[in-house]
Amino acid sequence: MTTDPSFETGTDSADLRARLLQAALPHVVFDGWSQATFEAALNDSGINPDLASLACPRGAVDLAVEYHRQADARMRDALAQEDLSGMRFRDRVAHAIWLRLQLCDREIVRRGAALFALPQNAAIGARLVWETADSIWRALGDRSDDINWYTKRATLAAVWSSVVLYWLGDDSDGQQATRDFIDRRIDDVMRIETLKARLREAPLVGRMLSAPLQILSRIHAPWGTPEDLPGRLKGASK
Known part of the structure; x- marks a missing residue:
C-alpha cells in the first residue's frame, strides 16, 4: 500500500499550498505565475518537490487559484464581522465588491488575469469568477433556491469581471x-431587474412567459457544497 507523503509529514495539501503561496508572492510581480516562480517558491520554502507536486499538480496555476480563493475567504470573514443592516441592498453589493478588491494586490491580480486569459x-x-460572485451572495445572506440562484451569480460574475478590468x-x-x-x-443591473419585474406583471407578457416559467421553476440551486454547480429538477434523486 502506498502512503501519502503529506500524511507522513503531518501536513496536508491546503497547508502546503498556503506555504508555497507565501513564498511565491514576492516573485510573482517579476516572473508572473510561472514555472520560475514556482521553483523559486520551492527553494525559499524548503518544501519537498514531491510534496509540492501533490499539493499543486498544475504548479503556479494552483498557487494563483489559491491566492484568489484566499481573498474570497477573507472577504467572507470580513463581511461576517460587519453590520450592513443600515445599507440599501445595492450598496451592500457595492461594498462587498470594493472590499474584495482591497484584499488583493493589483499587480498580482494583473498577473493572474494574464494567466487565466490563456x-x-x-x-x-x-x-x-463564479466562485467570487457566489461568495458575495452567500456573505450577503442570499437564500434563493431556484433559477434566481443562477441568474444572480451570472449577473454579478459579469459585473465583477468588468470591475476588475x-x-x-x-x-x-x-x-x-x-x-x-x-x-x-450595479445601477445598470437594478434597472434590468426593475424592467424584468414590470414585464412579468404585464398581462400579455405574463401569459407568454407562463409555460417557460413553469419549466424554470423546477430548477433548483445546487445541493451540498458549492462545487456542485449544476442544478437539479425538483424531486430528482441525489
Missing part, C-alpha cells in the same frame, strides 16, 4: 473612478 486556463478562470487600469486618486464604475454597473 486558453488552457480559461475554464478555471471562469470558475473563479477597470480597476487594473485605474490611476485615479484613491481609485475613486473604480468605485464610481461599480456604482454604475
Whole structure:
C-alpha cells in the first residue's frame, strides 16, 4: 500500500499550498505565475518537490487559484464581522465588491488575469469568477433556491469581471473612478431587474412567459457544497 507523503509529514495539501503561496508572492510581480516562480517558491520554502507536486499538480496555476480563493475567504470573514443592516441592498453589493478588491494586490491580480486569459486556463478562470460572485451572495445572506440562484451569480460574475478590468487600469486618486464604475454597473443591473419585474406583471407578457416559467421553476440551486454547480429538477434523486 502506498502512503501519502503529506500524511507522513503531518501536513496536508491546503497547508502546503498556503506555504508555497507565501513564498511565491514576492516573485510573482517579476516572473508572473510561472514555472520560475514556482521553483523559486520551492527553494525559499524548503518544501519537498514531491510534496509540492501533490499539493499543486498544475504548479503556479494552483498557487494563483489559491491566492484568489484566499481573498474570497477573507472577504467572507470580513463581511461576517460587519453590520450592513443600515445599507440599501445595492450598496451592500457595492461594498462587498470594493472590499474584495482591497484584499488583493493589483499587480498580482494583473498577473493572474494574464494567466487565466490563456486558453488552457480559461475554464478555471471562469470558475473563479463564479466562485467570487457566489461568495458575495452567500456573505450577503442570499437564500434563493431556484433559477434566481443562477441568474444572480451570472449577473454579478459579469459585473465583477468588468470591475476588475477597470480597476487594473485605474490611476485615479484613491481609485475613486473604480468605485464610481461599480456604482454604475450595479445601477445598470437594478434597472434590468426593475424592467424584468414590470414585464412579468404585464398581462400579455405574463401569459407568454407562463409555460417557460413553469419549466424554470423546477430548477433548483445546487445541493451540498458549492462545487456542485449544476442544478437539479425538483424531486430528482441525489
